Amino acid sequence: AQGHAMPPYKDASAPVEVRVRDLLGRMTLREKAAQMAQIERTVASARALTELGAGSVLNGGGSAPGDRSPACWADMVDGMQRLALSSRLGVPILYGTDAVHGHNNVFGATVFPHNVGLGAARDPELLRRIGEATALEVRATGIQWTFAPCVAVCRDPRWGRCYESYSEDPEMVRSLATIVTGLQGEPPADHPHGYPFLGSVREKVLACAKHFVGDGGTDRGINEGNTICSYDELEDIHMAPYLDCMAQGVATVMASHSKWNGERLHSCRCLLTDVLKGKLGFKGFVISDWKGIDKICEPRAPQGSEYRYCIAQSVNAGMDMIMIPYRFEEFLEHLVSLVETGEIPLSRIDDAVERILRVKFISGVFEHPFSDPSLLDIIGCKEHRLLAREAVRKSMVLLKNGKNQKEPFLPLAKNVKRILVTGTHADDIGFQCGGWTVGWNGNSGKITPGTSILEAIKESVGVQTEVVYEACATEATIESGEFSYAVVVVGEVPYSETVGDRTDLSIPFNGSDLITRVACTIPTLVIVVSGRPLDIETQVLEKIDALVAAWLPGTEGMGIADCLFGHQDFVGKLPVTWHRSVDQLPINSGDANYDPLFPVGYGLNMFQSDDN
Numbered sequence: 001a002q003g004h005a006m007p008p009y010k011d012a013s014a015p016v017e018v019r020v021r022d023l024l025g026r027m028t029l030r031e032k033a034a035q036m037a038q039i040e041r042t043v044a045s046a047r048a049l050t051e052l053g054a055g056s057v058l059n060g061g062g063s064a065p066g067d068r069s070p071a072c073w074a075d076m077v078d079g080m081q082r083l084a085l086s087s088r089l090g091v092p093i094l095y096g097t098d099a100v101h102g103h104n105n106v107f108g109a110t111v112f113p114h115n116v117g118l119g120a121a122r123d124p125e126l127l128r129r130i131g132e133a134t135a136l137e138v139r140a141t142g143i144q145w146t147f148a149p150c151v152a153v154c155r156d157p158r159w160g161r162c163y164e165s166y167s168e169d170p171e172m173v174r175s176l177a178t179i180v181t182g183l184q185g186e187p188p189a190d191h192p193h194g195y196p197f198l199g200s201v202r203e204k205v206l207a208c209a210k211h212f213v214g215d216g217g218t219d220r221g222i223n224e225g226n227t228i229c230s231y232d233e234l235e236d237i238h239m240a241p242y243l244d245c246m247a248q249g250v251a252t253v254m255a256s257h258s259k260w261n262g263e264r265l266h267s268c269r270c271l272l273t274d275v276l277k278g279k280l281g282f283k284g285f286v287i288s289d290w291k292g293i294d295k296i297c298e299p300r301a302p303q304g305s306e307y308r309y310c311i312a313q314s315v316n317a318g319m320d321m322i323m324i325p326y327r328f329e330e331f332l333e334h335l336v337s338l339v340e341t342g343e344i345p346l347s348r349i350d351d352a353v354e355r356i357l358r359v360k361f362i363s364g365v366f367e368h369p370f371s372d373p374s375l376l377d378i379i380g381c382k383e384h385r386l387l388a389r390e391a392v393r394k395s396m397v398l399l400k401n402g403k404n405q406k407e408p409f410l411p412l413a414k415n416v417k418r419i420l421v422t423g424t425h426a427d428d429i430g431f432q433c434g435g436w437t438v439g440w441n442g443n444s445g446k447i448t449p450g451t452s453i454l455e456a457i458k459e460s461v462g463v464q465t466e467v468v469y470e471a472c473a474t475e476a477t478i479e480s481g482e483f484s485y486a487v488v489v490v491g492e493v494p495y496s497e498t499v500g501d502r503t504d505l506s507i508p509f510n511g512s513d514l515i516t517r518v519a520c521t522i523p524t525l526v527i528v529v530s531g532r533p534l535d536i537e538t539q540v541l542e543k544i545d546a547l548v549a550a551w552l553p554g555t556e557g558m559g560i561a562d563c564l565f566g567h568q569d570f571v572g573k574l575p576v577t578w579h580r581s582v583d584q585l586p587i588n589s590g591d592a593n594y595d596p597l598f599p600v601g602y603g604l605n606m607f608q609s610d611d612n
C-alpha cells in the first residue's frame with residue numbers, strides 16, 4: 001500500500017507550501033523551465049502541453065475559438081487542460097485572458113464600462129460587484145485567470161490606454177482596487193500579506209495587477225514609452241495601487257513594457273525583485289507582457305533578436321512567467337541552457353516555479369481543472385446587465401446643463417412631438433464598447449448583444465414622440481423644424497494600446513462641425529463617447545445647451561437614458577482633467593497654474609447648472 005501512497009502534491013489536504021516543495025522536487029529542469037512559459041492558444045499543441053508541459057496558455061486580444069460562443073471557449077480550455085493533465089506529472093495549466101471590462105472577448109458577455117468611466121463613478125463597492133460578475137462569466141468558460149485590473153495612473157490622455165486607467169489620481173485608483181476582491185474573493189483577516197488568494201474555484205478567478213510600474217506616466221503618453229520621475233514620485237503615483245491589490249491577495253502582477261528613467265521594467269531587477277518581491281513582499285508570480293522580453297535588446301538590436309540574452313536579463317531580474325507567446329521551444333532550449341551554463345542560477349528558476357505552483361495550488365485548479373457547464377447561462381445574464389446599467393448610469397458626467405443658471409436643460413422631456421438624434425456614436429454598440437471588445441482594437445456595429453444610445457432613447461420617450469435619426473444630420477433635416485431638442489452623440493472610434501496614441505484630441509469625423517450645425521438651430525445635448533477628454537472649443541461649448549461625458553459605456557446604453565430622462569440623477573465626477581487645449585498636456589490636478597476646461601472632480605447633478 002505504501003508504494004501507492006498519494007504524492008503530497010496531489011493531496012488537497014496537504015498545506016500549499018508542502019505541495020509546492022514536493023512537486024518542485026519531482027520536476028526536471030526542463031519541466032521547471034516549461035512551467036515558466038505562457039503560450040498563445042493557437043500554438044497550444046499536444047507537444048507543447050503534454051510532451052513539454054507549458055505552464056500556461058492565453059488568448060491575445062481578439063484571438064478566439066470558433067464562433068466565440070461561451071461553449072466554444074469552455075470546450076477549448078477543457079481540451080487544453082486534458083492535454084496538460086496527460087503530462088508526466090499531470091500539472092494543470094492556468095489559462096489567462098483579458099477580461100478587462102467584462103468577459104469582453106466572448107460573444108454575448110456583459111460588457112461593462114471601461115475603467116475611465118468606472119473612475120468617474122467613484123464607487124468601490126460597485127467595482128467589487130463588477131469583479132464578482134466578471135469572475136462568474138470568465139469561470140463559465142473554464143478560464144481561471146484574467147489580466148485585470150489595469151491599475152495604471154494615466155497622467156496624459158494622449159496615451160492610447162488612457163481609458164484602461166481609473167484616474168489620474170492615485171488615491172482614486174487605489175480606492176477602486178476593490179475589484180480584486182470581487183474577482184478573487186475576500187481573503188480572511190489573517191491572510192498573510194502579499195500571499196496570493198482565491199476564495200472559490202467555482203466562482204472566482206485569479207487577478208493580475210498591471211502593468212508594473214509606471215505604464216500611465218510615460219513621457220507625452222507614448223505607449224510603452226519612458227516614465228521619467230524620481231523614485232518617490234514613481235512610488236507615490238504609480239506604485240501605490242499595487243499595495244492595495246496585494247493587501248487583497250492579488251495572485252499575479254504583469255510587468256510593464258515601459259521604461260523608468262530609461263531602464264526597461266522587463267529587465268529591471270531593482271523594481272521587479274528588490275522592490276516588488278523584497279520591499280513590498282509580493283509572494284505571487286510576475287508575468288511579462290506580450291513579447292515583452294523580446295524588446296529588451298532594443299534599441300541596440302532589433303526586437304526579437306538576441307533572444308537568449310533577453311531571457312537571461314528578464315529571468316534574472318525577477319520575471320517568473322514569460323508571455324512568450326509563440327517562440328516556446330526556442331525559449332525552452334535557451335532557458336535550460338542558461339541554467340546549465342550558470343548564467344541563470346537554479347535558485348532563480350526554483351523561486352519562479354515555486355511562485356507559479358503556489359498560485360496553481362491556491363487556485364484549486366489541481367482539484368477542479370475543468371469548466372462548469374452549469375455556469376454557461378450566467379454569461380450576459382439579466383442580473384449582470386442590470387449591474388452594468390447601474391455602472392453606466394453612475395459613470396455619466398454632466399459637464400454643462402443649460403445656458404444659464406435658472407434653466408437647467410436636463411432632464412430631457414419625454415413626451416414631446418419630435419426629437420432629432422444624430423452623430424456617429426448614437427447607434428453603434430461597437431463604438432460605445434471601445435477597444436478590447438470582441439476584437440483587440442474593438443470594432444463598429446452590432447458586435448455583440450447590447451442596447452445602443454439611440455435604442456435607449458427610443459425606449460425612454462413617450463409613444464407620441466417621433467425620434468428622427470440620422471448618423472450625420474443633413475441641413476434639410478435640421479431645418480425641417482419642429483424639433484423640441486436634438487441629441488448629438490460623437491466620439492472616438494475604438495482603439496487599443498499604441499494604435500490609440502494621439503497628439504490630436506479633436507472630436508473625430510468633424511464632430512464639432514456637426515454639433516455646431518445642429519446647435520445653431522435646435523436646442524442641443526451633446527454626448528461624447530470616448531476613452532478620454534476630447535477638445536471642446538469654447539465657441540462649441542457656448543452654442544450647446546448641455547454636455548455629457550459618457551466615456552466607453554459598454555453594452556448597456558439604457559444606463560445613459562436613465563440619467564438623460566431623470567430616472568436617476570447624475571453622480572459622476574471627472575476622474576481625469578478635461579484640458580482646454582492639447583498644448584496644456586500633461587495637465588494634472590495639483591499642477592501649478594492648473595487651468596483646465598473642467599477640473600478633476602467636476603460634475604453637475606440634474607438640478608445644478610453650475611458646479612458651485
Ligand SMILES: O=[N+]([O-])c1ccc(O[C@@H]2O[C@@H](CO)[C@H](O)[C@H](S[C@@H]3O[C@H](CO)[C@@H](O)[C@H](O)[C@H]3O)[C@@H]2O)cc1
Pocket residue numbers: 058059060061062098147210289290440497
Ligand atoms: O499588428 N500589430 O501592429 C500589432 C502590434 C502589437 C500587437 O501586440 C499584441 O496585441 C494583442 C492582440 O494580439 C495582444 O493581446 C497583446 S496586448 C498585451 O498583452 C497582454 C495579453 O493580451 C495584455 O494583458 C496586456 O495588457 C497588453 O499590453 C499585444 O500587444 C499585436 C499586433
